[in-house]
Amino acid sequence: MFREIQAKPSPGILMALLLVVAVIAGGYVFANGARGDSGFEVAIGLVILLFAFLCMPGLFTVAPNEGKVLTLFGNYKGTVKTPGLWFTNPFMSKKAVSLRIRNFETNKLKVNDARSNPVEIGAIVVWKVIDTAEAIFEVNDYVQYVAVQSESAVRALASSYPYDHHGDDAIALSTHPTEISKGLLEALHDRLATAGVEVIEARISHLAYSPEIAAAMLQRQQASAIVAARQTIVEGAVGMVEMALDALSSRQIVTLDDERKAAMVSNLLVVLCSDRSVHPVVNTGTLYS
Numbered sequence: 001m002f003r004e005i006q007a008k009p010s011p012g013i014l015m016a017l018l019l020v021v022a023v024i025a026g027g028y029v030f031a032n033g034a035r036g037d038s039g040f041e042v043a044i045g046l047v048i049l050l051f052a053f054l055c056m057p058g059l060f061t062v063a064p065n066e067g068k069v070l071t072l073f074g075n076y077k078g079t080v081k082t083p084g085l086w087f088t089n090p091f092m093s094k095k096a097v098s099l100r101i102r103n104f105e106t107n108k109l110k111v112n113d114a115r116s117n118p119v120e121i122g123a124i125v126v127w128k129v130i131d132t133a134e135a136i137f138e139v140n141d142y143v144q145y146v147a148v149q150s151e152s153a154v155r156a157l158a159s160s161y162p163y164d165h166h167g168d169d170a171i172a173l174s175t176h177p178t179e180i181s182k183g184l185l186e187a188l189h190d191r192l193a194t195a196g197v198e199v200i201e202a203r204i205s206h207l208a209y210s211p212e213i214a215a216a217m218l219q220r221q222q223a224s225a226i227v228a229a230r231q232t233i234v235e236g237a238v239g240m241v242e243m244a245l246d247a248l249s250s251r252q253i254v255t256l257d258d259e260r261k262a263a264m265v266s267n268l269l270v271v272l273c274s275d276r277s278v279h280p281v282v283n284t285g286t287l288y289s
Helices: 012-035 039-058 132-137 142-160 178-194 211-251 258-273
Strands: 059-062 066-072 074-080 084-087 093-098 102-105 109-112 118-129 198-209
Touching: 012 039, 012 059, 012 084, 039 059, 059 066, 066 132, 074 132, 093 132, 109 142, 118 142, 118 178, 132 178, 132 211, 142 178, 142 198, 178 198
Parallel strands: none
Antiparallel strands: 059 084, 066 074, 066 093, 102 118, 109 118, 118 198
16 A cells, blocks of 8 residues: 655755756857857757756645645655645656545435435535545545545445434434434544545534425324323323322311312313313312212
């Protein structure tokens, strides 16, 4: 596997000045020889000019947050990351690699979750190149590689977890965003490490049931919410009935037998658990009639 090597080119400003001087000197010698019909001076001037023009491709610039990968006749010679004007062997090829942080958003993928429910999911991946040699030589196109592997990781992640936990404590896509993002980040790190890419952040940007089951799943969620609410109401009503009976007994306001207690409990539960206003019936007789 290729590993990044720091190249050490020569300062470009000094070489640029030397090349300018060489071009001026070569032009002067060539022109002087042409005026004096001196073939030797003409030849010397041409040699100087040819040498200067051959050396000019050796000048190159490196921008901030950029790396230039240097290769000579197919052999990797190193990477220059220091910004500025540099000079190296003019026969070296120089390929620019951006080291800036990039964003990539996957398409909305249709995947079956861990419970075989079709869901739509998308993610945002923040990444950058940290090893230019691996990015250039280990994969054919590192930008496309990041895109394909990101979508593959999102598909694998969505298939490993359910969309919703449905009452248990299992990790779910919709209820545990921190854990899901961490799992996606680890999966991308393993997949993209060989391409010289570091994943800075990965998070889910879109998550929904597929349209064909969205209505049914919405009804299921509504039913679960209603059941949970009713359970809370019943628990509260039972506690209030218990407090009412204890208060009547401790203050000795009235003594109720088991049958009257059962009737009172029934009436209080109806009043407290009803989802609409209750119309009371006033008993104008005795307690037992």
